[in-house]
Amino acid sequence: DAKTTQPTSMDCAEGRAANLPCNHSTISGNEYVYWYRQIHSQGPQYIIHGLKNNETNEMASLIITEDRKSSTLILPHATLRDTAVYYCIVMSGRYGGSQGNLIFGKGTKLSVKP
């Protein structure tokens, strides 16, 4: 079972910031928070990940609460091309083996509207 809870869907106006929440109240100390997105008919695409500090890259920012039980992905200026399903995943730092596989939940369907 996925270890995260996300809203099923969200809308965002084009040009505005999209804030996608994720709850991961059972996260353990060695688990990272990863975000992926899947645009229709394509494979998932990595966005960003973090352990406890906030992170930013050219695509998005990730804000993790101090207790690490929740996080928010921020797309600062959403465009129509950001319409996708966004997945929040917690995983230990090591890929592979029983501890390190990406387990996808249902994600949040983000619709960016003109």
Added chain:
Amino acid sequence: DVKVTQSSRYLVKRTGEKVFLECVQDMDHENMFWYRQDPGLGLRLIYFSYDVKMKEKGDIPEGYSVSREKKERFSLILESASTNQTSMYLCASSFMSRGNTEAFFGQGTRLTVV
């Protein structure tokens, strides 16, 4: 550009046929994964491999097998295809390292079993 390439985008097979889905990555990744994606069920892990000739079952391995004879290639085999294996199949690869890495996905193979 890093690449995970799946041999077919669309495939139609008959019930009972043996089906091979091929995946090749050019990033020298240790880990490779096979998922299937179905409406309402999200992405589910079928098998993964963390080294040549090594394989581990994911959440739904029944009816599937895999082969990893070379590091860059991971094959998913449907021994006797059935209609309930009609799905989108996604391959992914990643480095096996602590924390700072991401998984790359192929474009997917939409398999229809008739």
